[in-house]
Amino acid sequence: MIIKNLSVRFGGFTAVDDVTLEIPAGGIVGLVGESGSGKSTLARAVTGLVPYTGEIVGADPRRIQMVFQDPYASLDPRMTVGASVAEGLRVPRAARRAEVERLLSLVSLPASLAGRYPRELSGGQRQRVAVARALGARPDLLIADEITSALDVSVQGAVLNLIRSLREELRLSMLFISHNLAVVRYVSDTVAVMHRGALVETGPTEQLVASPTADYTRSLLAAVPRLRPTAP
Known part of the structure; x- marks a missing residue:
């Protein structure tokens, strides 16, 4: 599935700005960024919950499901x-x-x-x-929007392991959204970094973590010391 040139505007405010992102069949793309970066708005646009401009190619909108942050x-x-x-x-x-x-x-x-x-x-x-x-x-696509952030730390790992096992068993395609880069790294094949409504960097997970090109990605890595690349 490809999200192509997708934008969401609320009056004069642009919440999502011309985002293009591919989610391969059977792959997990992690979307990471601080609160207010536009991640959840993008998810709601893909599921048809908010109006948008652009295209969603390769997926039937009726076959896109979303799991929200607060299960209760x-x-x-x-x-x-x-x-x-x-x-x-x-x-x-x-x-x-x-x-x-x-x-x-x-x-x-x-x-x-x-x-x-x-x-x-x-x-x-x-x-x-x-x-x-x-x-x-x-x-065809499962969107997981901050699904571990409302859970106790002791429970988060079990839910993340569940996501990984479901991908292996069902070959699910998934957009996994979190503000926590460590969480995204654990479950994702590809990471897309979002800032102020736009994608600033996308790449294979380990490559992006080891050699980020965007200053904003470096700042996210700096906030999670255990993800810093170690010296050879």
Whole structure:
């Protein structure tokens, strides 16, 4: 899929400025930048939640799914886990229970959680339910928007490992958004750096981390000391 010359404007303010970005089949592109850089606005444009100019080539908009930052806010508290996951399924009604159980298993949750409500789950479990629900639509592209930032540090690693395993098992194409370059580096094949609505640098993850060309990328690296390249 290619995001081509995409811009988002709110009145006289340009939130996303002429962004072109390729997300290869089966690959994870990490989009990183500080809060307010335009990352989430770009994600909402790609999913059709805000108007934009430009093109999205190679993906059916109906087959793009998004997982949001706050799993509690994105799940209907009045619906059970099973009902939430089943909501977007494209399978016969008689097959829904088995499909819900399969999806919960994909995100390492027991089928017994299907009858529970979001308030009865931990934050990590709720985020896994949100991922399962998105996978139920069999997306061509999954957008993960800051999906670990609302979780406890102890839970973040497990969710990131889940993302990596899902990519390997399902060959998912994914746009993974975070302000944390360490998180992006862990899950992504390619990193795109966004600043003030524009992409300032894009490249293979390890190459970009080792030899950034943009001053803004260097500043992000400097904020995460353990990602600094070591001297030979």
